[in-house]
Amino acid sequence: MIYTVTFNPAIDYVVRMEKLEIGSVNRSREEALFYGGKGINVSTVLKNLGVDSVALGFVAGFTGKAIEEGVAALGVKADFITVSDGVSRINVKLKAGEETEINGKGPNISDAELEELYKKLDGLTDGDCLVLAGAIPPSLPSDVYEKIMARLAGKKVDIVVDATKDLLLNVLKYHPFLIKPNNFELGEMFGVTLHSDEEIEEYAKRLQALGARNVAISMAGDGSMLLTETGETYRMGVPKGKVVNSVGAGDSMVAGFIASYFAEHDYKKALKYGAATGSATAFSEGLATKDQVEKLLGQF
Ligand SMILES: Nc1ncnc2c1ncn2[C@@H]1O[C@H](COP(=O)(O)OP(=O)(O)OP(=O)(O)O)[C@@H](O)[C@H]1O
């Protein structure tokens, strides 16, 4: 079974307007709501692709209840822990020419509530896949991903980590099956700005040297690159299409990659499927559907 963990789920409030004027009252042209957070997005896209998963994580307050109900209505299996202090966040995604995001802090998670999650994860067995995705709320210790991976180290669980900076660097020693920083996040980890494919490949190799098995680097409209544990490097472009809302494109790429890889055990095909799934999300208002992905696959 595939499990996803979202420590800080969110209602994504997507607001479109012609122009954002800082310091004034702005009126939106249209709004849309999505039940998000990176792990939940991965579970939702897996569901759209016909792959079962269980979404784990913490929800709180009325927004948490809405996320729980919304995710269930999408047909995604979930086993969230309800926390008592605070409310799940509403992340604001402003689309006014440029995209500006305000991601909330989220509720406070107690040690006992965190322990409940650890107990659930102790139930994972050989052959399971675990996706750890997104930021850790400020109320939790920043080494929580490491702690989870250390607890699972004796089991054959393939762990995918989609996180940034130290959160990601610190888990590499536990040999995650897949990590997926974007090209900016990759540069940020080493304090550099990356321009060419050669530079991106060089720094992605450093992440492998630090312990990652497979490293996918997403580059938004410039496509993606995969360095595999078997020594290959694959580069994928993007299909033609009009970008509508790219929130969750990276999560969709992760979902597409694992859906394909665990079915066919072919890294190149998995990158292609992941790339098509990322673009299918970027080209639609919500997250990718299977039909959209399969239409785009023809362009690779
Ligand atoms: N503008 C775009 N045009 C075509 N494909 C895109 C576009 N943006 C994203 N994609 C596809 O989705 C993949 C993942 O996107 P991106 O690099 O933006 O991930 P990300 O930075 O993790 O995004 P997010 O945090 O919003 O989920 C890209 O590698 C590409 O295949």
Ligand SMILES: O=P(O)(O)OC[C@@]1(O)O[C@H](CO)[C@@H](O)[C@@H]1O
């Ligand atoms: O604050 P985090 O956890 O890093 O990111 C949260 C988030 O921006 O990621 C998803 C898109 O990838 C959105 O659904 C959600 O709002």
